[in-house]
Amino acid sequence: MNHQNNHKKIMIIDDHPLFREGLKAIIERDTRYKVIGEAGTGRQGIKMARELKPDLAVIDISLPDLNGIQVTQEMIDQLPKIKIMIVSMHSKIDYIAEAFQAGALGYVAKDSASDRLLHGIDCVLKGDYFLDSSVSHQVVEKLLQFPVKEAKIADSEYGSLTPREQEVMRLLAEGSTPKEIADKLCISPKTVENHRANIMKKLDIHSTMELVRYAARLGLIDVDLWKE
Structure with missing residues (x-):
């Protein structure tokens, strides 16, 4: 190589x-x-x-x-x-x-x-x-505070995620890396990436920042968690 x-x-x-x-x-x-x-x-x-x-x-x-x-x-x-x-x-x-x-x-x-x-x-x-x-x-x-691109944020979309996807989504939104999530949930980083792709698709969001905004709007994460 x-x-x-x-x-x-x-x-x-x-x-x-x-x-x-x-x-x-x-x-x-x-x-x-x-x-x-x-x-x-x-x-x-x-x-x-x-x-x-x-x-x-x-x-x-x-x-x-x-x-x-x-x-x-x-x-x-x-x-x-x-x-x-x-x-x-x-x-x-x-x-x-x-x-x-x-x-x-x-x-x-x-x-x-x-x-x-x-x-x-x-x-x-x-x-x-x-x-x-x-x-x-x-x-x-x-x-x-930025307007989200016409994302209709509804609990029903979040409800369409499996319990494991909801767990991965919360950890991503809290700033955990895919590797940290893999270690924490005892799954492979590849599985985390698959979950992430499914979450993005189901919620029709396209970036980690949109995911953070979505999670904060639903009250799933405390923005203070982003402090050191």
């Missing part, structure tokens, strides 16, 4: 060379990941992403030209498969909510990047949302 081809390609966009170095060192502690490019401005980052086609871009929200949210939107427009992780000094809720609306899947505060970054990258590359726990409960509260 050629490990070289199995590397996930990661790009860093941040205007502080020292911080880029730090991020690169953290990311490359994990042999599955390779930093293939670094940029100091949003435009340079977008251009480089088009050329290098990374699997994931780690983007600082404060850049000298465009902000990280604009960069996220443009990158996703041009490279629909790319995954975006935002790092930021700001834990301003509006920024974070906007970043997710723009298509980012992950958000890490700069002061906790060293502890949380690799875990976040793991989640985001799988297509899961990752919210740094220091701010995530506030973000969820903010996201709950």
